[in-house]
Amino acid sequence: MKRHEFIKISGLAGLGVAIFPNFSFKNFSEEFTRNQLIGKGNPDIIGDSYTSKMNKLTKEAFNKMKVAAAKENINLEVVSAYRSFQRQKEIFEGKYRRFTSQGLSPENAIEKIIEYSTIPGTSRHHWGTDLDIIDANAPRPANVLMPENFHGLGPYCNLKVWLDKNAHKFDFIEVYTDNGNRKGFRYEPWHFSYAPVSIPMLREYQQKIDVKKMLSEEKILGNEFFSEAFVDRYVKENILDINPKLL
Template identity: 85%
Template sequence: MKRNEFIKISGIAGLSLAIFPQFSFSNFSEGFTRNQLIGKGNPDIVGDSYTSKMHKTAKEAFNKMKAAAAKENINIEVVSAYRSFQRQKEIFEGKYKRFTNEGLPPEKAIEKIIEYSTIPGTSRHHWGTDIDIIDANAPRPANVLMPENFHGNGPFCKLKMWLDDNAEKFDFYEVYTDNGNRKGFKYEPWHFSYAPVSIPMLKEYKEKIDVKKMLSEEKILGNEYFSEGFVSKYLTENILDINPKLIP
């Protein structure tokens, strides 16, 4: 390699590490297939259930975070991790059928679904980098994934305070933050993402996936109501209006 080429490459790597000092530069040059990006198969996923399946490097980091929390008598339990395209399709279409059968117009049914649930092919859980977590040592309410459980006198307050202080040390970041100016999905204090993998995956998702075309090709129920305007708004608000630290 010529000296000038080496200096140029070294400079780029140095800039990357300056911007993301906790992440390895190599993580940002990995390529992902369409199937990996939309949840239709990923050889890097390990585990045998919907609560244990994760991207292999995310799982390593999670195990370290779980061990650290255990020292504070916090038992981090994953209630949802990797979610396949097919599973997300079942969730979305089940809600779509229920809401429309109850009398909601299709457009309103979709609006209601995407308050918390993603359209299949667009979920961060497809990547194996994102987890929904609670504290198994705390009393378990009937509906665990509710914001009030993580604040005030909620059973998972201790977990939330610990995550606020420690999650980023293990490269996990809250995705849908409690920010009044943020649009898209509502606040989810239980949802964390492993940034060294999810950041490059989001970058490639933006570059490679034509969401409207993908939803049509995959024949998602209700896709005829996904207009250009709807998809553009969904991309801007639901996929990209997240914690700024997770934006490529």
């Protein structure tokens, strides 16, 4: 191993141990490829469905968290985990076609999509580290991923209280917090990220991925309307304006 690589990995490992008590040195022992970072293939992903596919270290940590939650009659259920580039592309382009056919301009359609949905190649779900979580023991509303379900008299209030108190013990951090000063994606009380893997992936994403170039290369529908100013704002607000514990 080259000296500068050893220093880089050792430094990141030390940081991980200081912040996350369950951190393992092996989490930082590899660099990530472009395909891994944009959701086009990752040997570290295990599982066989969109609710069970996730990074192998994320799955280990989630299973431990699930056991702990069960002791308090909370049944952690993942409703969305790893999402491939192709699947995110289908979601984004389906919404783009629908909104533009309803009369929205391409620019306004894109703005509406990114209130909740990511542009393919930029989703944290591409990494297999991020999970959308509900409580399978609670009454299931028609639309499970709604903020009101996690507050007040919502069915997932007990889950939210438990996650706020315990998720960090397993190195899971809420991504899109209820912070009035935060821009980008709206509040998602169900979305948690396995920080020991997602933090280094985000850092390498910033180093390796030119978002505007990638979107053009991948021929995302509507990419001609992704101006330089839009992409700069999207990166700043939608990719980076997250819980600071994940930066």
